[in-house]
Amino acid sequence: MLQAFGASSVIAIGAGTIADITHPAERGVYLGWYSLGWNLGPVVGPAIGGLLSQYLGWRWIFWTLTILATVHWFVLAFFLPETLRSLVGNGSGYANPTPLQWWRRRKQQQENPEKNQTASNPSTSTGTSLREMLLAPLQPLLYAKEKDVLILLIYYGIQYAACYSMTTSIPFVFSNFYGLNEALIGLTYLANGAGCIAGSIIQGKILNRDYRRMQKLFPVASSLGWANSELPLEYIRMRTIWIHALIFNILLVVYGWSLHVRAHLVIILGIQVVLGFTSQAIFNSIQTLLVDLFPDRSASITASNNIFRCLFGAVATTLVLPAIQLLGVGWAFTLISGILLLSRIPIFFELSYGPRWRSERAKRAER
Template sequence: MSNSPHFTKHLSPDNSSLISNVNNVDSSEIARENSETSTITEKEDPPYSVFTKNEKAAITTTVSLSAFFSPFSTNIYFPALHVIQQDLHTTEQLISLTVTMYMIFQGISPSFWGAMADTWGRRPVYIATFLFYSLASFGAGCSQNYPSLLVMRMLQAVGSSSAIAVGAGTIGDISTPAERGGYMGIYSMLTQLGPLLGPFLGGLISQTLGWRWIFWVLAIMSFVLWVVLVFFLPETLRSLTGDGSGYANPTPIQYWKRKFGKQREDAIDNISKFDSIIPPLTYTHNGLPISADILSEKKLKADKLILEDNDVKQQKKLHLNVFQSLSYLKEKDIAVLLFYNALQYGAIYSMLTSLTKLFTEAYQLNTLQIGLCYLASGFGSSLGSFSSGRLLNWQFNRYSKAFCNERGQAERSVSRKNIDPEFPIEAARLNLTWIWGIAFSLFTSAYGWCVQFHVHIAAPLTMAFFMTYTSSSTFCAINTLLVDLFPNNSAAIIASNNFTRYRMVLYHSIPYRICVKDDSYCGAKIWPKMEATAN
């Protein structure tokens, strides 16, 4: 009996009652042990996530590559539009409609996928949508007429659009507010490689293998990533797995490990560590000795009942609200963030889609040279996202230190789980956004004038670099703030952001076509022309 208190001290408070029944320990002694355990727990700050730094980096890279397919599928298609038009014997307007419909479904679909990911988990959405996307890409390459291509492009958008919203939610699951900016920067950087590589690879594949191979390459790449998602990406939704140690939507390895009782073996191994201190037959029940193996069996059964009870409670909470992402637009402060983010995204998209036509006419470039011109904006996006992520972490820690010092608290992050309501999180994330906004406006105007008056090609490419650098910094800051504000519905709020961005892309396409058609790139005559078009 003298060894029993020493053993119960290493168990959680929930399981101490089991040991007390087995060993007939006095209730006052159990209460004292529980109080000691709770005191230790209060002193120790439990980790926000069980994933190590390397595991977090691997998860971030995987979800970033998944999100890469959304803009990549859009931009890889552009160089082959004219070839596809001729091969399918259709018109320029109808081929352009495939781009428009792709963007419409890109904006609508994340509202559904984001709600599913915040309710049923990240893994099911990733696995289902990427298999769907891979099949749609293969079907697009096999299209023999225009209607089938249009349908396949819409299905492609439905499949690829989930990764943008779900990826940001996944990063929110595994990262604390103090480190979230850095991971969001990496996520945005890899995502922005789509506009960088898409046009160049699209033109190269179309010229060497034919336009159908554009879609077949997408199908092969997405299927390989789908295999990685199935076997290696763990479930991270905190309402299902907590800090990541819970069991939900398992990978095959997790499933087989649980099926063959690896948890039981690990528990018994942990019990055996105390053999040198506690004799194997020192526990008694009703005067009879009980071995450590029997005791571990009882503990495992108790843990199983607790897990099953939690699963039942969790299932009662699961209800899908596909309109949740749209409800955020009713909040004025959120609507302002989304609208400003969408304005810059629409401007960037107009610049990217018009670059081929404008630079071909203004600088007489061939297809390969045009593809190389996209590198400037691509590098700007990647560098802006990466540097902004590091800067966001530095800003958060600076504000956190000042906040804690003002209240006489320890110099540490404000919270590892939920941000203190009094903490100025908006200032910590958006402190430099106004500078980026002014710079973006200046560089955008300068880009238009440079192309309008055929200034040396280095000038507009430099302006394009800084346009995407400043806009990516803004995107990263706003997206990180949205995840901070809605940690339990991060996929849904990013889906709302995606919805407003692609709506703005459609609005930007009207003035862009008017200006490009009449060689007015700087936008000085845009409103009279729009009015004349409307009349």
């Protein structure tokens, strides 16, 4: 529980940092690489864990996690600067400086003391009251009251649950159906991981290209920003999502029945590659759109998305193995694909009414 508590906050902070330093026309690739990290972890981790457990014992899984976490902590503490505009302005400020920034600033002050005497130090306080600080952890839940956001959060959550159903069931089906040991089971996760990598990179480039194309077609609307209802932001970010969704739904059914008939492992792993590709493309599109809708509150909206996807993922993890044992692997994944298909329907409302809801939200914020 403590591990999840710490890891979830990192996801939100990372998305906020990327939104602080990127333009919407470049955001697709950046968020693609970033979201690849937290989505790739659950598929690469089992591969490493399987090898460690098979050859060194399960305790080395936790030793490895401790070593990696310590290394990453030092990298973040010493090299990751503050990017929040309210604290650092245009980036020249040094609020909450890293040791490297502190040393450079001290050196500049020693070399040119007169110039630094007139420089104002940025505020290290966000100006929030105690009440606001206590209510801050609940703020991500408030985004669900927005109709367009709720549709996206549920869509992302159910898609994530479907992916987790597949990855969670891998040890059970591959050990019982194919007789693989822990090391080989762990390596099978790499197929999904390869698809995730390809999907993230390619979809990120597509999102950037589509946004630049929108800027050329709607130059006036683009200059007015995300609040303008004439800007087809939802369509641009989700233009290709229906293709990935359709492929994922069909192949998830094929995947289940291929396992049912004990198809060759090459077929099973090949399907996993495509499932990883399409799911990561969907995740990248939705996450980028959510950040576009709340560019000044990207960390909060990412935290909201994280809450929903983890809740849906937890439900899927709990139910998938009982479903396979009760219905059989073929019908279990057919049922999951059917539920996922129903979750696609509200996206049509997002595309039709999203710009209007976005504009109404901007007008409410101005009052």
